[in-house]
Amino acid sequence: MEIRTVTLAYFSPTGTTRKVLEGIAGTIGAESIQHIDLTRPDILSREIPGIKEGLVILGAPVYAGRIPVEAGERFMKLKGNDVPAVVIAVYGNREYDDALIELRDIALKQGFKPVAGGAFIGEHSFTSEETPLAAGRPDAQDIEIARDLGQKIAVKMKEIEKPSDIPGLSVPGNIPLRERHQIEKIPPETDKSLCVMCLTCVGVCPTEAITSNEEIITDTDSCILCCACVKSCPTNARQIKNPMIDRIRRWLSETCKERKELVIFID
Ligand SMILES: Cc1cc2nc3c(=O)[nH]c(=O)nc-3n(C[C@H](O)[C@H](O)[C@H](O)COP(=O)(O)O)c2cc1C
Ligand code: SF4
Ligand code: SF4
Missing domain, CATH: 3.40.50.360 (Flavodoxin domain)
Structure with a gap:
């Protein structure tokens, strides 16, 4: 062919x-x-x-x-x-x-x-x-x-x-x-002191979880924790503050470093 x-x-x-x-x-x-x-x-x-x-x-x-x-x-x-x-x-x-x-x-x-x-x-x-x-x-x-x-x-x-x-x-x-495992839905947060309202995060979100009014608002249920907003934010205003993800990070960095x-x- x-x-x-x-x-x-x-x-x-x-x-x-x-x-x-x-x-x-x-x-x-x-x-x-x-x-x-x-x-x-x-x-x-x-x-x-x-x-x-x-x-x-x-x-x-x-x-x-x-x-x-x-x-x-x-x-x-x-x-x-x-x-x-x-x-x-x-x-x-x-x-x-x-x-x-x-x-x-x-x-x-x-x-x-x-x-x-x-x-x-x-x-x-x-x-x-x-x-x-x-x-x-x-x-x-x-x-x-x-x-x-x-x-x-x-x-x-x-x-x-x-x-x-x-x-x-x-x-x-x-x-x-295998069954799907659910990670506790705590979406990334926005540090208002760093946010310049460029709306990049709104544009990259695959589930329309982020909207803007006077400030950036994230809908917890729609967020799939993909981290597109975190990685694309030009000022690092979007941050994950999810204890379960912190635990996953530590576990992965210990057990999957090879x-x-x-x-x-x-x-
Ligand atoms: C919610 C979630 C669950 C994930 N689960 C796994 C996993 O089970 N195993 C793994 O090796 N990586 C896992 N990853 C990492 C992604 O597969 C990896 O970062 C991938 O490169 C992301 O693809 P993208 O850049 O096309 O979005 C997970 C990422 C997220 C956001
Ligand atoms: S990408 Fe970052 S700086 Fe831009 S609106 Fe979103 S949180 Fe604010
Ligand atoms: S982590 Fe992904 S799904 Fe959640 S708000 Fe950010 S871009 Fe949207």
Whole structure:
């Protein structure tokens, strides 16, 4: 199969998943690379045309060993029409658990033909100066592996004549999927003395949890603790003050300090 177009479809609040997908797409040799960014909430009210040709790379972060609920909902808007797909889970150096198998099955359900997969490492959303967690990843070494996967996919696609020739893709994970663990919902706070009301946080929030009046207001129930607002605030006014996240940070920085490497699945 000749791949003229690669479509990247991703949910990526802090941008690491997007970066990995761009790395993979860069070496596939397609004439065009298109983006379907599922991160912002306006995508839910938009019509997404069915994907009819080329190759799709679906990517999402790992939240508590699963694909975030919001990502799952947004992937439901895609129609695959037997187009080959690569599934990529990006995790913060703890584990990806059942996220990759979940994403593979989402791809199948939406009518794609999963042909390859991978679990990559991205800087953990909860990283901080005191407790750095996979800081700076994906780094140059990770992107090199992403580019290598892109080349392998290009070779694989040349060997395949038609989508029905694609064998089933096996990836690690459990069916039924593990239960979702809920982190106590204490959203990031805004330090009013530092906030310059630039509204960057409002624009990046994937769930419209942040609104502005005279000041920045955060809706606790809508917040998914993705940390997009924290990482994008230009004055560091957005801070997590959640004791449970502090405990998670300390635990992760103790138990997951060994660098994990990427795994790719392609026959
Ligand atoms: C609520 C939440 C739960 C997370 N759970 C996990 C996890 O189970 N395992 C892990 O290694 N990383 C976990 N992470 C870290 C993210 O998977 C990681 O930072 C990822 O690179 C974020 O992707 P993005 O930059 O595309 O948003 C979690 C992050 C958040 C916000
Ligand atoms: S991004 Fe930071 S400075 Fe800008 S409005 Fe939000 S909290 Fe205030
Ligand atoms: S308010 Fe919550 S959901 Fe919105 S960007 Fe911040 S951490 Fe993410």
